[in-house]
Amino acid sequence: MEQHSPSIRTQAVALMRHGVPNRIVAERLNIPRGTIGWWRSEDRKARGEAYAQPTDCPQCTGREFDAIAYSYLLGLYLGDGHIISKPKQHHLSIFCNAAQTGLIAAAENAMRKVMPLPHVSQRVKPGCVEVKSYTKHWTCMFPQHGPGKKHERRITLEPWQQEIVAAHPWEFIRGLIHSDGCRLTNWTTRVVAGERKRYEYPRYFFTNVSDDIRRLYTDTLDKLGVEWTYCKRNGNPFNISTARKASVALMDTHVGPKY
Missing domain, CATH: 3.10.28.10 (Homing endonucleases)
Known part of the structure; x- marks a missing residue:
């Protein structure tokens, strides 16, 4: 094992005691991370300090x-x-x-x-x-x-989560669509002046089997002025559709298709 001078070790320990991560100390002093980790462990033992995983929670x-x-x-x-x-x-x-x-x-x-x-x-x-x-x-x-x-x-939101969703509702909707939703293009035909024509229109779908999560989605849509309907399949109201032109335009502006 390569020997390092006491002054280098002292410098490394001082940096770690000030909260500098092992990786940064190793890069700054050009010392292997394993050596830095061992020095940190020995320093904790000497001071009787129990290890606590660092967190920025x-x-x-x-x-x-x-x-x-x-x-x-x-x-x-x-x-x-x-x-x-x-x-x-x-x-x-x-x-x-x-x-x-x-x-x-x-x-x-x-x-x-x-x-x-x-x-x-x-x-x-x-x-x-x-x-x-x-x-x-x-x-x-x-x-x-x-x-x-x-x-x-x-599934319910804590008060601090509700405040965040209320302040940033479109980000919440975008996350739900990006996970359990999609943007589709539907089509239909109509007879106009004796001629059958094809019409295409976009819509958004959100599908989730949790009643609570669907309610969080629809309650947020209501606050944003987005119209929606249940689209039942096999009698199950798991699908929520947004097809009105104005509402789709709002969704396109703030959400858009996944990519």
Whole structure:
């Protein structure tokens, strides 16, 4: 093992005690990260300090965070997201269509803006990409987390979440559409002056089996002045349609198709 001078070690420990991450200390002093980690561990032992995983969780630290990014991420989470919270495994996952690279980038960007410190990665699966952010503190940011599937338990927003959605409703709608929605072009034919003509018109669909999540979606649409209807399939009101021209125009302006 390469020997380093006591002065270099002292300098490294001083930086770490001021909150500089191991990676930054290693790069600044040109010391292997493993050595820096060992020095940090030995310094903690010498001071009798118990290790605590660093966090920038807004709920635990009280720091300000990007509310716009959070409103969008909340929509993604309620649609195609879940949290793993086990003794040695904690992460938030958002599942995206592999072909929709813009959505993948937006999901990762939102995670980093809400909590920059946790590691974020992508896991490629057949037909999809799982965007993952590793920290147990996502359960603080998404108190809707719990055992079982979302549609099998009550989903309500905390007062602080309601305030964010009320301040940034379009980001919330965009997140829901980007997770469990789509923009389609329907068509029909009509006879005009004895000639059958084809007409095309766009519409937005949102599909979710949770009554609570659908209600959060429609309540927000109501506040935004967007008209919607239930589109039942096999008697189930899981699909919500927006087809009125003015409402589709609003959705196009603030949401748009996934890409």
